[in-house]
Amino acid sequence: MRRPCCAKEGLNRGAWSAEEDEILTYYIKSHGEGQWRDLPQRAGLKRCGKSCRLRWVNYLRPYIKRGNICEEEEELILRMHKLLGNRWALIAARLPGRTDNEIKNYWNTNLRKRVRDRDRQKFGMQTDNESGQGRLRIANSIVSGEAHRVIRTKAVRCTKVLFQPQPLEKEQSHAMLSDVPLTDSGNPLSSSHYPNDKNIDFLVDFGIDDLLAPDIDLLMSSYSMVHADKGIINEHKDVTHVNFPAEESPCAPMGCARRFVVGGEHFDLNGEIDFNALSSLLGEGCDDEIFAY
DNA sequence: AACATAAGCAACCGCCGACAA
DNA sequence: GTTGTCGGCGGTTGCTTATGT
Numbered sequence A: 001m002r003r004p005c006c007a008k009e010g011l012n013r014g015a016w017s018a019e020e021d022e023i024l025t026y027y028i029k030s031h032g033e034g035q036w037r038d039l040p041q042r043a044g045l046k047r048c049g050k051s052c053r054l055r056w057v058n059y060l061r062p063y064i065k066r067g068n069i070c071e072e073e074e075e076l077i078l079r080m081h082k083l084l085g086n087r088w089a090l091i092a093a094r095l096p097g098r099t100d101n102e103i104k105n106y107w108n109t110n111l112r113k114r115v116r117d118r119d120r121q122k123f124g125m126q127t128d129n130e131s132g133q134g135r136l137r138i139a140n141s142i143v144s145g146e147a148h149r150v151i152r153t154k155a156v157r158c159t160k161v162l163f164q165p166q167p168l169e170k171e172q173s174h175a176m177l178s179d180v181p182l183t184d185s186g187n188p189l190s191s192s193h194y195p196n197d198k199n200i201d202f203l204v205d206f207g208i209d210d211l212l213a214p215d216i217d218l219l220m221s222s223y224s225m226v227h228a229d230k231g232i233i234n235e236h237k238d239v240t241h242v243n244f245p246a247e248e249s250p251c252a253p254m255g256c257a258r259r260f261v262v263g264g265e266h267f268d269l270n271g272e273i274d275f276n277a278l279s280s281l282l283g284e285g286c287d288d289e290i291f292a293y
Numbered sequence B: 001a002a003c004a005t006a007a008g009c010a011a012c013c014g015c016c017g018a019c020a021a
Numbered sequence C: 001g002t003t004g005t006c007g008g009c010g011g012t013t014g015c016t017t018a019t020g021t
Helices: A018-031 A039-043 A049-060 A071-084 A088-093 A100-122 A170-178 A200-206 A208-230 A275-282
Strands: A259-262 A265-268
Touching: A018 A039, A018 A049, A039 A049, A049 A100, A071 A088, A071 A100, A088 A100
Parallel strands: none
Antiparallel strands: A259 A265
């Protein structure tokens, strides 16, 4: 039987006071993160451990950016959401200083409605205003990113993928896809497995996630270029290689560790795959076909 | 000015996967 | 293989603020 993360009685709830923030920040800076269950007691906070973690992660942690999501970030969110669905933590991981909660809130309050209206225009449906609906709380399958089906895929073994270290032009993005994927046995795939092959075997053998990682790298690199121009960020400029150490990637068919390195930082890619996004990525129209395996 | 409604967002809840015993 | 714990995630709630009437 799972015990609750903390005793609920006598604990503070709701908004955090400045004093609580100070105590939590001081404690974590001197003792480090982790041990959230016991942290409140040790720090002298009348809060649930989960609440402490959430407060730290979403608000108190250093280098958190708040508000003013710029156009480039917004574009990145839209594209990532199209690729990954509601995987807020994954999306936030690609937006330095942003938290999953902020991205989620931003999507729910700004982007979702906008994209939904766009989709409805596209499919000739009513807008919210036209139908007289108010604030939507329940999940709506027509909501963007979900208007087309999102499929959970099985990953395949992939032990190592290397990218050329030279700087990439945007036009070269799709060329990244052809950077020596490996088969289960570790051998390079034949040219028949490359993206312009419509054969479904391409998806099975190549590994759908392998397609997405480069695309996300592209997103990051293009995003970084824009921001580097503005002097905002530059830490993601050098997308140099993708590496899947065999010992870290047992890569059973159900779960391949999808890890890539951007500017020295490691990212894991675990996500639902949007095949429509994939089709646009590949420049192939597969709207009418759903591949599941 | 007062009230109603909508929007924004911090925080909570419950579930799940990873891990250890 | 089973059970319990922990940390993390996504969905949802509810309070606060903004806007409309």
